[in-house]
Amino acid sequence: MFENLTYMVPLIEIRHLTVGYEENIILSDVSLTIHDKDFIGVIGPNGGGKTTLLKAILGLLQPFRGEVIFHDCMTEGNHHRIGYLPQINNIDRKFPISVSEVVKSGLMSKKVIIKKYALKDLEYAGELMNEMGIYEIRNKAIGELSGGQIQRTLLCRALVNHPKLLVLDEPNTYVDNRFEKELYEKLRRFNESIAILLVSHDIGTISTYVKSIACVNHSLHYHPGNKITPELMEAYECPIQIITHGKIPHTVLHQHES
Amino acid sequence: MMENLMSLLAMNFFRNALLASLLASITCGIIGTYIVSRRIVFISGGITHASFGGIGMGYYMGFDPILGAVLFGIFSALGIEFFTRKADLREDSAIAMLWALGMALGIIFIFLTPGYAPNLMSYLFGNILTVSLTDILFLTLLTLGIGAFFILFYRMILFISFDEEYALTNNTPVRLFNMILICLVALTIVLNIRVVGIILVMSLLTIPQAISNLFTRYFHKMIFLSIFFGFVGSISGLVFSYVYDIPSGAAIIFALVLMYGIAKLFFIARKSFTKKQHAL
16 A cells, blocks of 8 residues: 555645636536556546646646646746646647747746757757657658647647646547557656646547546546546436447447436 | 949038938847747737827927827737737737727827928838938937847847746846836837838838848847848938939838848749759
8 A cells, every 4th residue: 555655746736726718617626636657638528628738738828726736847937847738629720830940848847948959859859759759850841741740749748848747638539540549648658757638529538548547528537547438428417439449440429318 | 323323422411311321220120030939920010000199199289299109009019019018908908909090090180280291201101201200210229228138138039038937937027127118119110210201110120130031040149130231221222212313211111122032032942943953
C-alpha cells in the first residue's frame, strides 16, 4: 500500500470548481486531482464542458467559485509546466509560419525579446521533430501540411518546454487511422515520464490506453480504471458511443434519459 | 525622358515624395503583414475611417487635422481592442458602427466649420506631392519605432499572432502586446493618410502583402517583399501621377493592383505550363 503512495505525487488539485462563460455556468462543483504519471481520459457529451475544464486548468478561464491549485513542481519561473495541444480547428492554417517556428513557439515563455535559443533547447526541438517524423518538413509552411502533420507539429510544440502534464483536446480529429494509432502509442511512451490529460469523444479507442477516466457532463465523475461498461456510463449519465472491433465493425449506441 | 526624371529629382517636393514613399512602404509593409496575417483588415478599416472624425475636429477647432486623426485613431483602436473583449457586442457590427460614426462626425465638423475646408480632398485621397518635412519627420520616427519593436519582439509578435490562446497558456504578456500593436496599426494608418488618403490607405496595407503571398508563406519574407512591392508601386504611381497629371494616391493604388494582376497572371501561366509539361 505504501509503495503505491510513492507514485501518487499530486500535480494539480481542482477543488469545487465552478466555471463557465459570461453568465453561463458550464461546470459546477467539480473536483479532480491530477497526479504525476496519470493518464486520464476525459469523456462526455458535446457541450458537457470537456474543453471548459481544460481551459480552467490552462488558466484561460477564471473560476467563478473554487480553485485550481498547482503544486510547486508544476511551476517554473512565471509559467505552469503544462504542454497544450489545442483542437486543430483553433489554428489558422493560412498563417505564414513554418513548422520549426511553430515548434519553437513552445519555448516562448523563456524568450520574450530577441535572444538566441539555448543550444540544448534547439537540439531537443530537433529531436522531437525527428521522433514525430516532421524533421524533413521543418521548413515548410503549415499551410502545405496535412491534418496529421499539423497535429505532429503542435504536439512537438506542446512537448518542447519539458512539461510535467500534457493536455490534449481531441487530438484524433481530422487525422487518419494510421496516425491515430501511432499517436496513442507515442502518448503511452511519454506517459512513462509525464502525466497526460486526454479529451476525446472516441472512448472506444482511448479506453485501452488511459489509466483512468473522468466523465464530464456539467459535473465530473472520476473513475479510477479504464474499463468502460454501458452500466457505468448510465450510472454517470454520460451518453457516449461504445465502439468495438469484430469481423464486421459494429457500433452500439447507448441512449438514455438525461 | 531620363532628363525629365533628373530634373524631377532636383526638385524638393519630389525628393520629399520619394522619401515619403519609402517610409510609407516600410511602415505599411511591416504593419500590413501583421494585419493580413492576423486577419484584422476589417478592424484596420474601422480605425482608418474613424480617424476622419479627428480630421473634421481639427478643421473645426483650428488645429492640425492629422493631430485630430491621431487622437481618434488611437482611441478607436484601443476601444475596439477593449470592447470586443468585454462588451457582448458582435465584433464586426461594432466596427461597422465605429466606421460610420467617424465619417459622420468628420462631415458634421467640416460642415460646421465656417468658410471652406482647404485640402479636404488630400485627406480623403492623399497627395504625396504636398507631403511636408514635418510629415516626413513623423513618418521617420514611426518607421524607427516600428522597426525597433518588430526586431526586438519579432518572435513574440509572430507567436501571439499565430495562436493567441497558446501564448496565454504560457503566461506571456498577450494583452500588452495587443495594445501596443493596435496602437502602431492606428499610427501607421493615420500618418500614411497624407500619402494616399483615408479612402486608399487600406490598399497600401494589403495589396503589397497579397502580391508577396504569391511568392512566400513566411512572415519575415512577407514583410521584406511587401516593403519592396510597396516601394516599387509607390514610385511607379508617383511617376504616372507626374507624367499624366492624375492624383498621386489613386495612381499608386492603380500601379499596385496592376502589379498584383501581372504577378497573378504569371503564376497562373506557370501553373498551366507545368501542367502541360506533366501531361507530355
